[in-house]
Amino acid sequence: MSVETYRTDEEQIEVLKNWWQENGKSIALGIVVAIGLVFGWQGWQKQQDTRSAEAAATYQSLLEADAAVENDSTKLSSAKHFADTLKAEFDGSTYAVFGAMYKAKYAALESDWQTAEQELTWVVEQKPEAPLLLQAKVRLAHVLLAQKRYEDAQQALAGTALGSYAALIGETRGDIYLAQGDKAAALAAYKEAKAELGKLENASPNPLLDMKIRDLESSSEDGADTE
Structure with missing residues (x-):
């Protein structure tokens, strides 16, 4: 029976009081949970924004250090540090892929072909957007070529959407x-x-x-x- 079927305002008020006594606690709990979810989402979003800003700042530092390496080889250690940080601390993001690409670059500069191959293979396995994926495959092919692994180098280029x-x-x-x-x-x-x-x-x-x-x-x- 709905509230509207009661003939007097007093009867309707009494029914509402009884209903609230029976259901009020669960409603209040639902409100608290809903508020908690809102603030939880806002907190998570803020954390993600902060994380993205940190990643962007680290990437900018990497670019600056990388540009300086050409004129000052002592900057290489700083560039390596920023590349390591991007890959280690921002896993699952495009910044981590950039970090791995630069790690491969620095390994290749030192003829550390095994490390360069590992980093580029990792990038390919992450399946980034097409431009990054194709860059990684081409660089991987060159790293394999440097090791005279010709068939592997050709295979690294197989199945690519050329564009x-x-x-x-x-x-x-x-x-x-x-x-x-x-x-x-x-x-x-x-x-x-x-x-x-x-x-x-x-x-x-x-x-x-x-x-x-x-x-x-x-x-x-x-x-x-x-x-």
Whole structure:
């Protein structure tokens, strides 16, 4: 029976009093829980904002230290520290991926190919956004190439959604073929890379790629002349 069925205001008030005595505690508890959830969410959001700001500040410090390394090698230890911090303290974020990419860079500078490979493999496993993923794969291929692991280097580039990275990936494939001594395959890969580069709007010239093509074409012509 609803409250509206009672004939007098006094009866309605009495019913409301009884209802509150029976249900008031649970309602009050629900209100407290709801308020707690709101403040809990706000606290979590504030914590995330603080964490993001800290990550951004650390990344900026990394960029500054990395830029200084070119003129002052003593800055390398600072750059390494910031890269380590990004990966260790901001796991699950894009900043951690950036940290790993720079850790790989510094390892490669010291010819520590194993560490560079581990860091780049970790990045690939995180499946970041396409640009970062493709950068990591290309760098991983170069690290494997430095170790003369040619098949692994080619495999690192397999299954990629090429997009704007098609030219870079094609050139990298050419480098691998050339290191293996397969000049014909290298020349074909370089020419494919140049064709992909030509498809891009406002693409910057790649004089090194042009030089590679000229050298292989010249080598091919010289070989034909001696036959």
